[in-house]
Amino acid sequence: MIPDRKRRAAIILAGGEGKRLAELTRRSDGVHVPKQFCSLVGEKSLLEETRRRVSRSVTPDLTSIVLNKSHECFYAPLLAEVAPQNLVVQPENRGTAPAILYALFRLAESAPGTAVLLVPSDQHVEDEAALMNDVDLAFAAVEEHSQLTVLLGIKPDAPETGYGWIEPAPTGGAGRWKTLPVRRFWEKPSRQDADGLMAKGSLWNSFIIVSQLPTLLGLFVLAMPKLYDSFEKIRPTLGTRFEEETVSRFYQDLRPSDFSRQVLELVAGCLSVLPVSEVGWSDLGEPHRVAKVLANPGAQENKRRPEKHPQTLGAMAIALALSLFR
Template structure:
């Protein structure tokens, strides 16, 4: 089992809160958003319940070095993938996959965002373990973890299940009929009624399958990274990566890869686990109210942040 921790987002929508909490506009993954533990630290600890640290890479952005360096000082160089710039989740995942493949070839990998909330770490990682099992049985598929929705949230990606798959875990694993990225409010209400799931952006699949999906959906991006693959792990890697990132646009993995290949996807329902991407101040405040938590940074006026 291998892991990729995505920690390169800029978190621009949450800057009003991170400024209040930390005194600067650091991305939320480097912030004590809900309690005394930084979100990235929580994610690394959670992932470590299942995935060996030596088989995990954390993808960051150079501009955030003052935030990640103290947290990841004990991570050996191969386990830290430093992007020169944030170019969205597709380049981050592809760079992470190629780096991990060079470090620990073959096998399956879990892609885990570093800035989300889950209500039960043990149960959540049990679901990730079940997704690894499904990926071994069906190495041609990418397994998405879908959260059972509470509201018709238009800012999330939605997964429309098709039919249940006759493999373990039975009753919880379905093929994907369609992937909906940030649907309009009316469609989100319809998807909620249809029993669709929120996309947590937790993905489990073989490294080879994910590379093949990127190559099919984004051939130009794939070929650009393939061209610098011989430099990876050498003294010329950072120079090659800087030149590459200067030439590519920002590309979203959900919109430009997942949404284009529903036939290659399955979804596993996160039964018994509440999930939140904490992507907007209103969602953070709602989550704090839901779990009855009142961190030290909360002041009376914080409740009106929108």
Template sequence: MCITDLLRPDRAERWAVILAGGDGTRLRPLTRLIAGDERPKQFCPIFGGATLLDQTLRRVALAVPRHRTMVVVTEAHRRFYLPLVALGGVPSKQVIVQPGNQGTAPAILYSLLRLAGRAPDASVAFFPSDHYFSDEKKFMSYVESAFEAVEFCPELVTLLGVTPEGPEVDYGWIEPAQAALGRSALSLRRVHRFWEKPSLPVAQSLMERGCLWNSFVMVGRVQTFLEMIRRATPDLYDGFTAIQSDLHTADETRGVQALYSRLPSTNFSQQVLALRPADLAVLPVSGVGWSDWGEPRRVLSDLRRMKRGADWRPTPPRALSVDQQRSWKISTVA
């Protein structure tokens, strides 16, 4: 039972963090042909004329205003992110620039500590910047529900778990506990276990057992996230808290550069979430047409499923496999 199961507390200030610091190497053969350069996928206009980051900013704004939205980027991508963030209306002080891409855990922890300096009691939602949704309004209504879940269960981080459409082996899976969590009207479950990129037989079994795809969209109180990270990766946590006094000062850049120069790459799903299932709840999500655009095969498959052509019509690239080239021909037919 949640500690606030019988009482509804005052609504916390809501923030959003968009994770846009990845290198997008797996999708590079496709994005290189679209944009003609080495930009990561989040800065690429794959369809609809807008980049994936543009689309994420618009989607997030359905629930969280721009003045309470942060974007985490990487210094090496400066020429790509500066115009997009400026046009997207995100205040420059809310663009968090990492010296390098050391994985999702440092990006998340850095943003949490910066947010803690401004709004320590806030609730915050994290969003990847490379996802597609066929129904963005419906998805963001689930995010609103996740914010509500945090009001009832502030000691837990709530993940959005997508009802699977097939035994996907390239996604992470969430195995929910059987019993409902608390007495709220939300269909919350505790998290029993994570399964990262399972084999096909295991994925089929997970699907049959009612497990969910991990969307990596998650909502929680700032302090709850920080405590979970401290327990899962104390060395990473200690490294950041050692420079916490530098944040929001003239010494921030120097301190962060020194820290990142010695950080190992750390994956938040594998090295935080998977180690701390007791700190997590999951909210089932369905009917939103979610897809993680991490590789060309999935992008081309989704374009074909949408029965629409892309905004670009290159010839099939040699960098793609034969199967991907077949998908390319199908998906770029108007």
């Protein structure tokens, strides 16, 4: 069956600060540029690469990008052609939970009957077609079973202690959509725990999620009802000329909160995971991971000289990353 792309939406999360890569993404003038706005591999920034990747499954007019106002000087040149209604600009960074919930409430006003893809903007994927085929599979699953929330779990090639892990629940096998129930999450486990997780078939958490819009909102109702109620109160202003001022005041008193820890971990029993393998995925969260991607012959072919893009990873930073990897 041909998917109905008009019933699909996406939220690209691009509000992170990228502090762990600050030394690699600092410009020659000393300004730190969050990694999603940098060209770490190839000519395009990670945000631009993410937008292109997402467009394989979701049309640009139904793709929202969550940003922080303080990053405007970085994102404005990259998103000049994006319609303003597709930019969810937060006045402050208050963590991933408010960022996602704000975007969901905006979508509930403009595209209420959609299934939603949540995706970070700062990851690297070598085989984009294969990854997005799995995203399409996740879409098909939630379009048939509206209560499903599907996370894409990356089959590990090493017992990484710097990634979050998803432990599937014991089961007789994957269902029709190759999904498995989630037992629990492990955030940056010890080496001993990571060895055990890998041995029993656990997966890296990619933070790529597909679910129906009402189902995602329902997870917030279950896990963070106060935050949900707070956004519900400002909902009438969304999409109006009062939105910016109202949201600005609202965020002043908003406490930071984390979607993985304060939502997903609390509702693990409501979630499913779709195993993904051999797509060349990395979150580029540490210098050695950047170096590993740069050391890949395929990635090297796509590298460009730094002057091609004002926020490209500089040659000295590349050398530093590679030296840390060796």
